Amino acid sequence: DAKTTQPPSMDCAEGRAANLPCNHSTISGNEYVYWYRQIHSQGPQYIIHGLKNNETNEMASLIITEDRKSSTLILPHATLRDTAVYYCIVRAYGGATNKLIFGTGTLLAVQP
Amino acid sequence: GAVVSQHPSWVICKSGTSVKIECRSLDFQATTMFWYRQFPKQSLMLMATSNEGSKATYEQGVEKDKFLINHASLTLSTLTVTSAHPEDSSFYICSALADYYEQYFGPGTRLTVT
Numbered sequence: 001d002a003k004t005t006q007p008p009s010m011d012c013a014e015g016r017a018a019n020l021p022c023n024h025s026t027i028s029g030n031e032y033v034y035w036y037r038q039i040h041s042q043g044p045q046y047i048i049h050g051l052k053n054n055e056t057n058e059m060a061s062l063i064i065t066e067d068r069k070s071s072t073l074i075l076p077h078a079t080l081r082d083t084a085v086y087y088c089i090v091r092a093y094g095g096a097t098n099k100l101i102f103g104t105g106t107l108l109a110v111q112p
Numbered sequence: 113g114a115v116v117s118q119h120p121s122w123v124i125c126k127s128g129t130s131v132k133i134e135c136r137s138l139d140f141q142a143t144t145m146f147w148y149r150q151f152p153k154q155s156l157m158l159m160a161t162s163n164e165g166s167k168a169t170y171e172q173g174v175e176k177d178k179f180l181i182n183h184a185s186l187t188l189s190t191l192t193v194t195s196a197h198p199e200d201s202s203f204y205i206c207s208a209l210a211d212y213y214e215q216y217f218g219p220g221t222r223l224t225v226t
Contacts, residue, residue, distance in 0.1 A: 036217075038156075041203070041220070041222070042219055042220060043116075043118075043205050043207075043217035043218050043219045043220050044156065044205070044207075044217045045217070046214070046215075046216070046217075085155075087155070098144065098209055098215070099146065099158060099161065100146070100158075100207070100215055101158060102148075102155045102156040102157075102158075103155060104155050105155060
């Protein structure tokens with residue numbers, strides 16, 4: 001699976017949009033981009049995933065560049081409860097092992 | 113969404129003893145479950161892949177004789193840390209494959225070995 005690069009930390013003001021970037025320049029054609037988050041001392045929570053089109057759900061939006069080498073997770077109106085480590089992971093959909101390999105992620109701190 | 117539970121949520125044991133952690137998929141069947149370990153201020157590290165009715169597949173560097181994994185049913189996988197030592201103190205997290213594609217994570221188990 002392709003590796004990802006994320007900034008170690010970001011700050012965001014409460015009520016503002018949080019834009020979390022992820023670079024995955026070695027992504028393969030059959031690999032999806034997944035986002036998970038982990039609130040302190042809890043298990044990871046699935047947020048969203050996509051292949052090449054932009055995706056939106058009740059939690060966030062995922063913007064993938066046309067060359068698929070990078071993506072941005074957007075939390076439209078961040079709240080204090082969104083403070084967490086956000087992980088960007090690429091893997092093949094329904095791959096032989098279905099393993100999720102976590103990188104170091106981005107610690108998003110939402111400030112009041 | 114699919115729910116995964118872990119028991120216990122935290123455990124303290126003495127050095128040299130063994131401790132068992134359970135991972136259950138509550139509202140779906142999971143032929144595949146995964147076990148992760150997370151040390152403070154670090155990311156999750158995949159330890160092993162657990163398949164129902166067969167032997168677990170361990171990641172490189174993980175001692176299979178120390179971390180025993182049993183996946184005897186479609187809703188339950190267990191991780192036993194044998195002869196635990198203080199360096200095994202960690203946050204252990206399981207995940208279950210709800211269908212062929214999506215994983216759902218348990219809340220984690222905090223293990224402290226004294």
